[in-house]
Amino acid sequence: MKFAKIEDDAVVNIVVATNEFAQANGLVSVNDDVAIGWAIENGIPVAPVVVETLEDMRTRALLSLADYGQSKRRQGYRHNFGTTETPNWQVLQLREPTPQNDDEKNWSAALGAYTSAVVAGHGAVQGVTLRTESNAAIVMSYAEGMGVLTSMFAWVAQVYNTTWGKKDAIIAAATKAEIQSLIDDIPNGW
Numbered sequence: 001m002k003f004a005k006i007e008d009d010a011v012v013n014i015v016v017a018t019n020e021f022a023q024a025n026g027l028v029s030v031n032d033d034v035a036i037g038w039a040i041e042n043g044i045p046v047a048p049v050v051v052e053t054l055e056d057m058r059t060r061a062l063l064s065l066a067d068y069g070q071s072k073r074r075q076g077y078r079h080n081f082g083t084t085e086t087p088n089w090q091v092l093q094l095r096e097p098t099p100q101n102d103d104e105k106n107w108s109a110a111l112g113a114y115t116s117a118v119v120a121g122h123g124a125v126q127g128v129t130l131r132t133e134s135n136a137a138i139v140m141s142y143a144e145g146m147g148v149l150t151s152m153f154a155w156v157a158q159v160y161n162t163t164w165g166k167k168d169a170i171i172a173a174a175t176k177a178e179i180q181s182l183i184d185d186i187p188n189g190w
Helices: 019-024 054-074 103-119 142-172 176-185
Strands: 002-007 010-016 039-041 044-046 077-080 089-092 128-131 137-140
Touching: 010 039, 054 142, 054 176, 077 142, 103 142, 128 142, 137 142, 142 176
Parallel strands: none
Antiparallel strands: 002 010, 039 044, 077 089, 128 137
């Protein structure tokens, strides 16, 4: 069973013990949800009221924003490899880096190679194959590949800019109501 040690009308320790041990040590039987820090009012355990400070709320908001911005980027870049009339939307992956794979570095290296080919006068050469999240192999010229990856990195920069703008607003917020409004707004404007 679960027992609490109570001092000065507060739960200071939780113990799982036998009835004999609890009785010998002056412990009180409590429900499973009771925890250290609970108050005892008229013999009844009462959960503490945690008041979040303005700075605690700001920290929580900044962490939520960072997680959301990271998740937006990790969803990958959507690009239409078709036309307006016949779209072919595909995703270029931007997964969390691992020791074996780093999508952003790989795409950056590819962009450098395609740009070099274009500068060398080989922009029209069909030398690029982009593998998408759906495992489609999209074949195109160096100039087209450079254009797609340039668009992708412009999109990544926009995600960062949106994150920074929202971060600056959270840091500048003077009240909990302002911060809550900014937390509620995190999913908007990406």
